[in-house]
Amino acid sequence: MINKLKIGIVGCGAIGTSLAKAIVSNFANQAELTALYDIKENRASYLAKKLKARTVVCCSLEHLIEKTNLVIEAADAGSCLSIAKRVLRKGRDIIIMSVGGIIDHVKQLETLAERKNAHIYIPSGAICGVDSLKAVSHNKVKKIILTTRKNPRSFKDTEYIRKRGIRLDKIKRDTVLFSGNARQAIRLFPQNINVAATLSIAGIGRSKTRVKIVASPMVKRNIHEVYIESDAGKISSRVENLLHPHNPRTSFLAVLSAIAVLRQILRPLKVGT
Ligand SMILES: NC(=O)c1ccc[n+]([C@@H]2O[C@H](COP(=O)([O-])OP(=O)(O)OC[C@H]3O[C@@H](n4cnc5c(N)ncnc54)[C@H](O)[C@@H]3O)[C@@H](O)[C@H]2O)c1
Known part of the structure; x- marks a missing residue:
């Protein structure tokens, strides 16, 4: 046994x-x-x-x-x-x-x-592309961009939103809340951006990984797009995540x-x- x-x-x-x-x-x-x-x-x-x-x-x-x-x-x-x-x-x-x-x-x-x-x-979490990122990271990775799109209510209780006085209930169209590197994104959106952390670890680190966070009132799903430029070619992936039934912040x-x-x-x- x-x-x-x-x-x-x-x-x-x-x-x-x-x-x-x-x-x-x-x-x-x-x-x-x-x-x-x-x-x-x-x-x-x-x-x-x-x-x-x-x-x-x-x-x-x-x-x-x-x-x-x-x-x-x-x-x-x-x-x-x-x-x-x-x-x-x-x-x-x-x-x-x-x-x-x-x-x-x-x-x-x-x-x-x-x-x-x-x-x-x-775990790869709520994105796809970590498998190929791990592979291409053996050689040179030139660029990684993560674009995360979530319903504004996903950012409720985020200090960054409170400090900036952003009224999430007033957002009526796609609004870029943040654009910068993964290091800043992870610090400012710790609950929302585990995927940026995972990508940074698997790839070229927090400073070089670019992140854009968009509040999108039309989306009901957490959407993550990953774009990679490497020696082995260009790789794009997009996931429209269904939300976990018991936690709308978490993708199933x-x-x-x-x-x-x-x-x-x-x-x-x-x-x-
Ligand atoms: N890696 C990813 O892609 C990914 C995706 C979604 C969520 N997450 C993260 O996973 C974690 C759990 O997510 P969830 O949706 O289950 O959250 P949740 O809020 O539903 O559950 C978290 C649980 O942990 C408990 N808890 C908090 N601090 C604790 C501690 N110090 N010791 C013991 N228990 C503690 C809480 O009481 C709660 O029951 C969160 O940090 C979330 O950000 C990661």
Whole structure:
């Protein structure tokens, strides 16, 4: 009998809940969802009850780490770095969803992971094109432009919007909220721009990756367009994401991409770059 991978989820919101259900229903032969943790304890208990699995609701991150080999971070950009460090220091692998929260510290986390013989997985999230970007990055990448288009309500509670006095409810046509590099975009839109962080890590870094963020009242979906110019040619991709039913800020594809990463970890056949 094979040893099942023990997985713990930190953050039992939209993504955490979907991933928990997928682990229990789709990977039962290879993995066990051993632990859940959420700062709002009732969310973890509610999810554990719904799953009807032998999953322990943990009272702290440390408690969860003790019970797992692989931790999935699906919490929040503000706490992601601290979660990742604590997980890696204990030699556990981690899948990181709140990529915007670790972007300034990727090298540091990689060194820590290397030292502890652990792994960091960053799913492609709500974009496509990361596979080819990884491939062309072996040679020279000249340009990467990400254009993100979302309904204005997706930017609610963003400090940048508040500080500038932008009235999201008054936006009646496509409005560019931001144009600059990924470094600035990630700082200003940490919850909205995980994809910029992922692209930067996979490609040419935060300073060289260009980002445009557009508030578009006509769109109901989160749209991400990626344009790459490289030695191997020009690559364009566009995704019209359906929103997660429990969190309109989150694209459903982000959940599916994390499930695909889990499949790569758990199953012997690995497809794609
Ligand atoms: N990589 C991507 O493409 C991508 C796409 C969408 C969302 N995300 C990110 O994934 C994260 C989760 O998204 P979601 O839609 O599930 O959000 P959500 O708000 O639905 O759920 C987050 C959960 O995490 C809990 N939480 C917050 N801080 C915590 C902490 N320090 N410890 C434990 N639990 C904590 C909250 O109580 C909540 O239950 C967010 O940071 C989001 O920005 C990434």
